[in-house]
Amino acid sequence: MATETAEQFTTTRKLILHDALAFLTLTAITIALFAVTLLLFHSFEAHRAELAIRWAGRGLAAFQANQPVQAITAYRTALTYDPDQRSYELMLAQSLARAGRIEESYTYFVGLWESRPGDGFINLQLARLAAIRRSGKLSGDPQAAINYYRASIYGTWEGDAIERRRAGRLELARYLIAQHDPAAARAELLVAGGNAPDDSQLDLTLGKLLDQANAPQEALTYYKKALVKQPKNLEALTAAAQLTFAAGDYTTARRFFERLVHEAPENAQAATLLAQSQLLIQLATPESLAPAERVRRILAELPIAKKRLTDCLAAEPSTELQPLVTRWTTAEPTLNRKAFVSDPNTQIAAIQLIDDTELTTDQHCAAPTGTDALLLLLAKSAHPVTSND
Structure with missing residues (x-):
């Protein structure tokens, strides 16, 4: 009886050891397989990421080379490997626009806008596309372009937000001028100029746009500002001389034309208008005259x-x-x-x-x-x- 009990104990012990060894073996195999699988998964993901970056690089090169069709293919391929990469989506939408596929680009940007309606860049792109759609007599609405421009101006920007908003406002003013709404354009330009830095090139831009917006006096103000910093600027001198001449201020016009002729003696038109200004001053009969x-x-x-x-x-x-x-x-x-x-x-x-x-x-x-x-x-x-x- 004692002998049988000892044999049963030994047998049971062997079975337990065998099962434990089998369990440990299976566990080791499972861990090894998991490690191999994880390694392969990471390798696959790394390869996908590498392919996405590679195709995105090809897309950027094609975009910069003004080859939008190739850029579209490259960015779509990049998105198959990295579908959540927002920068690729933005570049694909821009490539579609550059390729002339306006409706596709517009729809794509609208999809991006829905997730980030306050994004200044996306609103600017939608404004431009809405303007193109309108001029192309598709389904666009000029008010939609204006609304997107305004959303862009007040939206969020990465980088120099102040400069980007000012540029957007100037672009909106140009669009309003093209839409034959000079009063609205003038209002936008005066806001843009109100907080503008001391920059003669910007003063020239504001002067030209205000002149186009039927605001000659405000335009003249900015041309004069440009001339304070650049007294020999021919563009500003010519514009200031012509504006004062058109306004009937021939005395001021003569001074501008004298400076213009001095800086550009080959300018025959300026010389002619200078002579006319002098004659007009001699003919004028203001009450201030003796x-x-x-x-x-x-x-x-x-x-x-x-x-x-x-x-x-x-x-x-x-x-x-x-x-x-x-x-x-x-x-x-x-x-x-x-x-x-x-x-x-x-x-x-x-x-x-x-x-x-x-x-x-x-x-x-x-x-x-x-x-x-x-x-x-x-x-x-x-x-x-x-x-x-």
């Missing part, structure tokens, strides 16, 4: 204007000129030095008659030449035509 000189100029210009009317009637008889003829006949007794000296109001009436004669004959007769052309410029500067006229 009384005797003002009377002298009025008396010298009256016969020129009257001859213009007479020649106009001879060449192009028109009943619309008869009221002007009547005014000349009625005013004839007061158009003399004695009347002008004794009653300054007659000077004003005479100047008005000269201006009206030049303006009216310009509408019904051949273009004036010589002094008549200069008197017409003076009349237009004294009676500017506005958008409400």
